[in-house]
Amino acid sequence: MHTEFAEYYGSEYQPNYGKRAEMKKQPRLVKPILAMMAAFSLALGVGACGSGSTPTQTGGSTTASENGTSRAKMYDSVKAITDDSDLVVVGTVADQKVVQDIDDETDFTLSTVKVITTKKGDAGDETVVVRQTGSTKNQTAGAMMETGSTYLLFLVHSGLSGDLASQYYVTGADAGIYLAPDTAKAKAQTGTATEQDISGETFNRVNSDSGDNLPATLTVNEVPAS
Structure with missing residues:
Protein backbone atom coordinates (compact mmCIF):
# COMPACT_ATOMS: atom_id res chain seq x y z
CA MET A 1 0.00 0.00 0.00
CA HIS A 2 2.86 2.35 0.83
CA THR A 3 4.42 1.56 -2.51
CA GLU A 4 1.23 2.42 -4.30
CA PHE A 5 0.99 5.78 -2.49
CA ALA A 6 4.59 6.45 -3.33
CA GLU A 7 4.00 5.74 -6.97
CA TYR A 8 0.83 7.85 -6.97
CA TYR A 9 2.07 10.87 -5.03
CA GLY A 10 5.68 10.65 -6.02
CA SER A 11 8.18 12.51 -3.83
CA GLU A 12 5.46 14.27 -1.80
CA TYR A 13 4.61 11.13 0.15
CA GLN A 14 7.94 10.49 1.86
CA PRO A 15 8.22 13.91 3.57
CA ASN A 16 4.69 13.62 4.97
CA TYR A 17 5.38 10.12 6.21
CA GLY A 18 8.54 11.34 7.86
CA LYS A 19 6.67 14.11 9.68
CA ARG A 20 4.14 11.63 11.01
CA ALA A 21 7.00 9.51 12.29
CA GLU A 22 8.54 12.49 14.06
CA MET A 23 5.21 13.28 15.74
CA LYS A 24 5.00 9.72 17.06
CA LYS A 25 8.52 9.94 18.49
CA GLN A 26 8.01 13.34 20.14
CA PRO A 27 6.35 12.12 23.39
CA ARG A 28 9.39 9.91 24.07
CA LEU A 29 11.56 13.05 24.20
CA VAL A 30 9.11 15.18 26.20
CA LYS A 31 8.83 12.83 29.18
CA PRO A 32 12.57 12.86 30.06
CA ILE A 33 12.67 16.65 29.65
CA LEU A 34 9.69 17.13 31.97
CA ALA A 35 11.28 14.81 34.53
CA MET A 36 14.52 16.81 34.44
CA MET A 37 12.60 20.10 34.89
CA ALA A 38 10.70 18.69 37.88
CA ALA A 39 13.91 17.52 39.54
CA PHE A 40 15.54 20.91 38.97
CA SER A 41 12.54 22.76 40.46
CA LEU A 42 12.59 20.48 43.50
CA ALA A 43 16.28 21.16 44.04
CA LEU A 44 15.65 24.90 43.91
CA GLY A 45 12.84 24.59 46.45
CA VAL A 46 14.99 22.65 48.91
CA GLY A 47 17.78 25.17 48.52
CA ALA A 48 15.43 28.05 49.23
CA CYS A 49 14.17 26.40 52.39
CA GLY A 50 17.68 25.74 53.62
CA SER A 51 18.86 29.30 53.03
CA GLY A 52 15.91 31.07 54.68
CA SER A 53 16.12 33.45 57.62
CA THR A 54 14.34 31.23 60.14
CA PRO A 55 16.13 31.67 63.48
CA THR A 56 17.82 28.67 65.05
CA GLN A 57 15.61 27.40 67.85
CA THR A 58 15.06 24.34 69.99
CA GLY A 59 11.60 22.83 70.15
CA GLY A 60 9.86 26.07 69.26
CA SER A 61 11.16 27.77 72.39
CA THR A 62 13.11 30.96 72.87
CA THR A 63 16.84 30.32 72.76
CA ALA A 64 19.86 32.54 73.12
CA SER A 65 22.46 33.23 70.45
CA GLU A 66 25.61 35.32 70.20
CA ASN A 67 23.64 38.22 68.75
CA GLY A 68 20.89 38.20 71.35
CA THR A 69 17.74 36.28 72.06
CA SER A 70 15.79 35.08 69.04
CA ARG A 71 12.01 34.81 68.98
CA ALA A 72 10.80 31.35 68.08
CA LYS A 73 7.27 31.99 69.25
CA MET A 74 5.01 34.52 70.87
CA TYR A 75 3.79 33.80 74.38
CA ASP A 76 0.11 33.54 75.16
CA SER A 77 0.28 32.87 78.89
CA VAL A 78 2.43 33.42 81.96
CA LYS A 79 2.82 29.66 82.25
CA ALA A 80 4.26 29.43 78.74
CA ILE A 81 6.93 32.07 79.32
CA THR A 82 7.70 30.59 82.75
CA ASP A 83 8.15 27.11 81.28
CA ASP A 84 10.62 28.46 78.71
CA SER A 85 12.63 30.36 81.33
CA ASP A 86 15.59 28.98 83.25
CA LEU A 87 15.33 31.63 85.94
CA VAL A 88 12.50 33.86 87.20
CA VAL A 89 13.52 36.49 89.74
CA VAL A 90 12.66 39.84 91.20
CA GLY A 91 15.68 42.09 91.50
CA THR A 92 17.09 45.58 91.28
CA VAL A 93 19.60 46.70 88.67
CA ALA A 94 22.59 47.69 90.79
CA ASP A 95 25.05 48.37 87.98
CA GLN A 96 25.18 48.61 84.20
CA LYS A 97 27.82 48.74 81.51
CA VAL A 98 27.94 48.57 77.72
CA VAL A 99 30.33 46.12 76.08
CA GLN A 100 31.21 44.82 72.62
CA ASP A 101 32.32 41.34 73.62
CA ILE A 102 30.88 39.38 70.69
CA ASP A 103 32.09 41.52 67.79
CA ASP A 104 33.45 45.03 67.28
CA GLU A 105 30.14 46.58 66.22
CA THR A 106 27.29 45.25 68.37
CA ASP A 107 26.56 46.90 71.71
CA PHE A 108 25.38 44.75 74.60
CA THR A 109 24.13 46.23 77.87
CA LEU A 110 25.08 44.13 80.89
CA SER A 111 22.89 44.73 83.94
CA THR A 112 24.02 43.36 87.29
CA VAL A 113 20.79 42.50 89.08
CA LYS A 114 20.68 42.10 92.85
CA VAL A 115 18.11 39.37 93.44
CA ILE A 116 15.42 39.98 96.06
CA THR A 117 13.42 36.81 95.52
CA THR A 118 13.59 33.81 93.19
CA LYS A 119 10.48 32.23 91.73
CA LYS A 120 12.17 29.65 89.50
CA GLY A 121 15.73 28.36 89.22
CA ASP A 122 18.83 29.12 91.26
CA ALA A 123 20.27 32.64 91.36
CA GLN A 139 19.26 50.55 70.77
CA THR A 140 18.66 47.62 68.44
CA ALA A 141 16.37 45.59 70.67
CA GLY A 142 13.33 46.42 72.79
CA ALA A 143 13.00 48.18 76.12
CA MET A 144 16.24 48.58 78.04
CA MET A 145 16.42 48.14 81.80
CA GLU A 146 17.58 51.06 83.94
CA THR A 147 19.93 51.27 86.90
CA GLY A 148 18.08 51.51 90.20
CA SER A 149 14.82 50.06 88.88
CA THR A 150 13.31 46.85 90.22
CA TYR A 151 11.98 44.21 87.86
CA LEU A 152 10.24 40.87 87.68
CA LEU A 153 12.42 39.07 85.13
CA PHE A 154 11.98 35.90 83.07
CA LEU A 155 15.46 34.80 81.98
CA VAL A 156 17.21 32.15 79.88
CA HIS A 157 20.83 31.01 79.97
CA SER A 158 22.98 32.97 77.52
CA GLY A 159 24.29 29.85 75.79
CA LEU A 160 27.65 31.59 75.42
CA SER A 161 31.03 30.16 76.34
CA GLY A 162 33.71 31.02 78.87
CA ASP A 163 33.02 33.79 81.36
CA LEU A 164 29.83 34.71 79.50
CA ALA A 165 28.20 31.33 80.14
CA SER A 166 26.86 32.42 83.53
CA GLN A 167 24.99 35.39 82.05
CA TYR A 168 21.34 35.49 81.02
CA TYR A 169 19.16 36.92 78.28
CA VAL A 170 15.57 38.02 78.84
CA THR A 171 13.09 35.38 77.70
CA GLY A 172 11.33 36.55 74.55
CA ALA A 173 13.55 39.61 74.00
CA ASP A 174 11.79 42.13 76.26
CA ALA A 175 8.56 40.16 76.77
CA GLY A 176 9.99 38.84 80.03
CA ILE A 177 10.48 42.25 81.70
CA TYR A 178 7.96 43.61 84.21
CA LEU A 179 8.74 46.86 86.04
CA ALA A 180 7.97 47.39 89.72
CA PRO A 181 6.09 50.52 90.85
CA ASP A 182 7.93 53.37 92.54
CA THR A 183 7.15 52.11 96.06
CA ALA A 184 9.02 48.87 95.51
CA LYS A 185 11.79 50.73 93.69
CA ALA A 186 12.31 53.04 96.66
CA LYS A 187 12.50 50.16 99.12
CA ALA A 188 14.88 48.24 96.89
CA GLN A 189 17.20 51.22 96.54
CA THR A 190 17.42 51.60 100.32
CA GLY A 191 17.93 47.89 100.78
CA THR A 192 14.76 47.47 102.84
CA ALA A 193 12.71 45.48 100.30
CA THR A 194 11.76 42.01 101.49
CA GLU A 195 10.16 39.03 99.81
CA GLN A 196 6.92 39.90 101.58
CA ASP A 197 7.04 43.45 100.23
CA ILE A 198 7.65 42.23 96.71
CA SER A 199 5.01 39.49 96.76
CA GLY A 200 2.27 42.08 97.16
CA GLU A 201 3.51 44.43 94.44
CA THR A 202 2.00 44.69 90.99
CA PHE A 203 4.58 44.75 88.21
CA ASN A 204 3.86 46.44 84.89
CA ARG A 205 4.78 44.98 81.52
CA VAL A 206 7.40 47.22 79.90
CA ASN A 207 6.51 46.47 76.27
CA SER A 208 2.84 45.93 75.53
CA ASP A 209 3.51 45.95 71.77
CA SER A 210 5.81 42.92 71.60
CA GLY A 211 3.10 40.78 69.98
CA ASP A 212 2.77 38.49 72.99
CA ASN A 213 -0.57 37.87 74.66
CA LEU A 214 0.69 38.44 78.20
CA PRO A 215 -1.04 40.34 81.01
CA ALA A 216 -0.34 44.05 81.35
CA THR A 217 0.28 43.63 85.08
CA LEU A 218 1.59 40.72 87.10
CA THR A 219 2.33 39.85 90.71
CA VAL A 220 4.95 37.38 91.89
CA ASN A 221 2.23 35.13 93.26
CA GLU A 222 0.69 34.89 89.79
CA VAL A 223 3.85 33.30 88.39
CA PRO A 224 3.32 29.51 88.35
CA ALA A 225 5.47 27.57 90.78
CA SER A 226 8.18 25.54 89.06
Missing part, protein backbone atom coordinates in the same frame (compact mmCIF):
# COMPACT_ATOMS: atom_id res chain seq x y z
CA GLY A 124 23.50 31.41 92.92
CA ASP A 125 25.25 34.24 94.77
CA GLU A 126 22.08 36.38 94.64
CA THR A 127 23.30 38.50 91.75
CA VAL A 128 22.82 37.74 88.07
CA VAL A 129 24.11 39.47 84.95
CA VAL A 130 21.47 40.07 82.29
CA ARG A 131 22.49 40.77 78.68
CA GLN A 132 20.41 42.94 76.38
CA THR A 133 21.27 43.58 72.75
CA GLY A 134 21.93 47.27 72.15
CA SER A 135 22.34 50.25 74.45
CA THR A 136 20.63 53.56 75.18
CA LYS A 137 22.79 55.14 72.45
CA ASN A 138 22.51 52.28 69.98
Whole structure:
Protein backbone atom coordinates (compact mmCIF):
# COMPACT_ATOMS: atom_id res chain seq x y z
CA MET A 1 0.00 0.00 0.00
CA HIS A 2 2.86 2.35 0.83
CA THR A 3 4.42 1.56 -2.51
CA GLU A 4 1.23 2.42 -4.30
CA PHE A 5 0.99 5.78 -2.49
CA ALA A 6 4.59 6.45 -3.33
CA GLU A 7 4.00 5.74 -6.97
CA TYR A 8 0.83 7.85 -6.97
CA TYR A 9 2.07 10.87 -5.03
CA GLY A 10 5.68 10.65 -6.02
CA SER A 11 8.18 12.51 -3.83
CA GLU A 12 5.46 14.27 -1.80
CA TYR A 13 4.61 11.13 0.15
CA GLN A 14 7.94 10.49 1.86
CA PRO A 15 8.22 13.91 3.57
CA ASN A 16 4.69 13.62 4.97
CA TYR A 17 5.38 10.12 6.21
CA GLY A 18 8.54 11.34 7.86
CA LYS A 19 6.67 14.11 9.68
CA ARG A 20 4.14 11.63 11.01
CA ALA A 21 7.00 9.51 12.29
CA GLU A 22 8.54 12.49 14.06
CA MET A 23 5.21 13.28 15.74
CA LYS A 24 5.00 9.72 17.06
CA LYS A 25 8.52 9.94 18.49
CA GLN A 26 8.01 13.34 20.14
CA PRO A 27 6.35 12.12 23.39
CA ARG A 28 9.39 9.91 24.07
CA LEU A 29 11.56 13.05 24.20
CA VAL A 30 9.11 15.18 26.20
CA LYS A 31 8.83 12.83 29.18
CA PRO A 32 12.57 12.86 30.06
CA ILE A 33 12.67 16.65 29.65
CA LEU A 34 9.69 17.13 31.97
CA ALA A 35 11.28 14.81 34.53
CA MET A 36 14.52 16.81 34.44
CA MET A 37 12.60 20.10 34.89
CA ALA A 38 10.70 18.69 37.88
CA ALA A 39 13.91 17.52 39.54
CA PHE A 40 15.54 20.91 38.97
CA SER A 41 12.54 22.76 40.46
CA LEU A 42 12.59 20.48 43.50
CA ALA A 43 16.28 21.16 44.04
CA LEU A 44 15.65 24.90 43.91
CA GLY A 45 12.84 24.59 46.45
CA VAL A 46 14.99 22.65 48.91
CA GLY A 47 17.78 25.17 48.52
CA ALA A 48 15.43 28.05 49.23
CA CYS A 49 14.17 26.40 52.39
CA GLY A 50 17.68 25.74 53.62
CA SER A 51 18.86 29.30 53.03
CA GLY A 52 15.91 31.07 54.68
CA SER A 53 16.12 33.45 57.62
CA THR A 54 14.34 31.23 60.14
CA PRO A 55 16.13 31.67 63.48
CA THR A 56 17.82 28.67 65.05
CA GLN A 57 15.61 27.40 67.85
CA THR A 58 15.06 24.34 69.99
CA GLY A 59 11.60 22.83 70.15
CA GLY A 60 9.86 26.07 69.26
CA SER A 61 11.16 27.77 72.39
CA THR A 62 13.11 30.96 72.87
CA THR A 63 16.84 30.32 72.76
CA ALA A 64 19.86 32.54 73.12
CA SER A 65 22.46 33.23 70.45
CA GLU A 66 25.61 35.32 70.20
CA ASN A 67 23.64 38.22 68.75
CA GLY A 68 20.89 38.20 71.35
CA THR A 69 17.74 36.28 72.06
CA SER A 70 15.79 35.08 69.04
CA ARG A 71 12.01 34.81 68.98
CA ALA A 72 10.80 31.35 68.08
CA LYS A 73 7.27 31.99 69.25
CA MET A 74 5.01 34.52 70.87
CA TYR A 75 3.79 33.80 74.38
CA ASP A 76 0.11 33.54 75.16
CA SER A 77 0.28 32.87 78.89
CA VAL A 78 2.43 33.42 81.96
CA LYS A 79 2.82 29.66 82.25
CA ALA A 80 4.26 29.43 78.74
CA ILE A 81 6.93 32.07 79.32
CA THR A 82 7.70 30.59 82.75
CA ASP A 83 8.15 27.11 81.28
CA ASP A 84 10.62 28.46 78.71
CA SER A 85 12.63 30.36 81.33
CA ASP A 86 15.59 28.98 83.25
CA LEU A 87 15.33 31.63 85.94
CA VAL A 88 12.50 33.86 87.20
CA VAL A 89 13.52 36.49 89.74
CA VAL A 90 12.66 39.84 91.20
CA GLY A 91 15.68 42.09 91.50
CA THR A 92 17.09 45.58 91.28
CA VAL A 93 19.60 46.70 88.67
CA ALA A 94 22.59 47.69 90.79
CA ASP A 95 25.05 48.37 87.98
CA GLN A 96 25.18 48.61 84.20
CA LYS A 97 27.82 48.74 81.51
CA VAL A 98 27.94 48.57 77.72
CA VAL A 99 30.33 46.12 76.08
CA GLN A 100 31.21 44.82 72.62
CA ASP A 101 32.32 41.34 73.62
CA ILE A 102 30.88 39.38 70.69
CA ASP A 103 32.09 41.52 67.79
CA ASP A 104 33.45 45.03 67.28
CA GLU A 105 30.14 46.58 66.22
CA THR A 106 27.29 45.25 68.37
CA ASP A 107 26.56 46.90 71.71
CA PHE A 108 25.38 44.75 74.60
CA THR A 109 24.13 46.23 77.87
CA LEU A 110 25.08 44.13 80.89
CA SER A 111 22.89 44.73 83.94
CA THR A 112 24.02 43.36 87.29
CA VAL A 113 20.79 42.50 89.08
CA LYS A 114 20.68 42.10 92.85
CA VAL A 115 18.11 39.37 93.44
CA ILE A 116 15.42 39.98 96.06
CA THR A 117 13.42 36.81 95.52
CA THR A 118 13.59 33.81 93.19
CA LYS A 119 10.48 32.23 91.73
CA LYS A 120 12.17 29.65 89.50
CA GLY A 121 15.73 28.36 89.22
CA ASP A 122 18.83 29.12 91.26
CA ALA A 123 20.27 32.64 91.36
CA GLY A 124 23.50 31.41 92.92
CA ASP A 125 25.25 34.24 94.77
CA GLU A 126 22.08 36.38 94.64
CA THR A 127 23.30 38.50 91.75
CA VAL A 128 22.82 37.74 88.07
CA VAL A 129 24.11 39.47 84.95
CA VAL A 130 21.47 40.07 82.29
CA ARG A 131 22.49 40.77 78.68
CA GLN A 132 20.41 42.94 76.38
CA THR A 133 21.27 43.58 72.75
CA GLY A 134 21.93 47.27 72.15
CA SER A 135 22.34 50.25 74.45
CA THR A 136 20.63 53.56 75.18
CA LYS A 137 22.79 55.14 72.45
CA ASN A 138 22.51 52.28 69.98
CA GLN A 139 19.26 50.55 70.77
CA THR A 140 18.66 47.62 68.44
CA ALA A 141 16.37 45.59 70.67
CA GLY A 142 13.33 46.42 72.79
CA ALA A 143 13.00 48.18 76.12
CA MET A 144 16.24 48.58 78.04
CA MET A 145 16.42 48.14 81.80
CA GLU A 146 17.58 51.06 83.94
CA THR A 147 19.93 51.27 86.90
CA GLY A 148 18.08 51.51 90.20
CA SER A 149 14.82 50.06 88.88
CA THR A 150 13.31 46.85 90.22
CA TYR A 151 11.98 44.21 87.86
CA LEU A 152 10.24 40.87 87.68
CA LEU A 153 12.42 39.07 85.13
CA PHE A 154 11.98 35.90 83.07
CA LEU A 155 15.46 34.80 81.98
CA VAL A 156 17.21 32.15 79.88
CA HIS A 157 20.83 31.01 79.97
CA SER A 158 22.98 32.97 77.52
CA GLY A 159 24.29 29.85 75.79
CA LEU A 160 27.65 31.59 75.42
CA SER A 161 31.03 30.16 76.34
CA GLY A 162 33.71 31.02 78.87
CA ASP A 163 33.02 33.79 81.36
CA LEU A 164 29.83 34.71 79.50
CA ALA A 165 28.20 31.33 80.14
CA SER A 166 26.86 32.42 83.53
CA GLN A 167 24.99 35.39 82.05
CA TYR A 168 21.34 35.49 81.02
CA TYR A 169 19.16 36.92 78.28
CA VAL A 170 15.57 38.02 78.84
CA THR A 171 13.09 35.38 77.70
CA GLY A 172 11.33 36.55 74.55
CA ALA A 173 13.55 39.61 74.00
CA ASP A 174 11.79 42.13 76.26
CA ALA A 175 8.56 40.16 76.77
CA GLY A 176 9.99 38.84 80.03
CA ILE A 177 10.48 42.25 81.70
CA TYR A 178 7.96 43.61 84.21
CA LEU A 179 8.74 46.86 86.04
CA ALA A 180 7.97 47.39 89.72
CA PRO A 181 6.09 50.52 90.85
CA ASP A 182 7.93 53.37 92.54
CA THR A 183 7.15 52.11 96.06
CA ALA A 184 9.02 48.87 95.51
CA LYS A 185 11.79 50.73 93.69
CA ALA A 186 12.31 53.04 96.66
CA LYS A 187 12.50 50.16 99.12
CA ALA A 188 14.88 48.24 96.89
CA GLN A 189 17.20 51.22 96.54
CA THR A 190 17.42 51.60 100.32
CA GLY A 191 17.93 47.89 100.78
CA THR A 192 14.76 47.47 102.84
CA ALA A 193 12.71 45.48 100.30
CA THR A 194 11.76 42.01 101.49
CA GLU A 195 10.16 39.03 99.81
CA GLN A 196 6.92 39.90 101.58
CA ASP A 197 7.04 43.45 100.23
CA ILE A 198 7.65 42.23 96.71
CA SER A 199 5.01 39.49 96.76
CA GLY A 200 2.27 42.08 97.16
CA GLU A 201 3.51 44.43 94.44
CA THR A 202 2.00 44.69 90.99
CA PHE A 203 4.58 44.75 88.21
CA ASN A 204 3.86 46.44 84.89
CA ARG A 205 4.78 44.98 81.52
CA VAL A 206 7.40 47.22 79.90
CA ASN A 207 6.51 46.47 76.27
CA SER A 208 2.84 45.93 75.53
CA ASP A 209 3.51 45.95 71.77
CA SER A 210 5.81 42.92 71.60
CA GLY A 211 3.10 40.78 69.98
CA ASP A 212 2.77 38.49 72.99
CA ASN A 213 -0.57 37.87 74.66
CA LEU A 214 0.69 38.44 78.20
CA PRO A 215 -1.04 40.34 81.01
CA ALA A 216 -0.34 44.05 81.35
CA THR A 217 0.28 43.63 85.08
CA LEU A 218 1.59 40.72 87.10
CA THR A 219 2.33 39.85 90.71
CA VAL A 220 4.95 37.38 91.89
CA ASN A 221 2.23 35.13 93.26
CA GLU A 222 0.69 34.89 89.79
CA VAL A 223 3.85 33.30 88.39
CA PRO A 224 3.32 29.51 88.35
CA ALA A 225 5.47 27.57 90.78
CA SER A 226 8.18 25.54 89.06
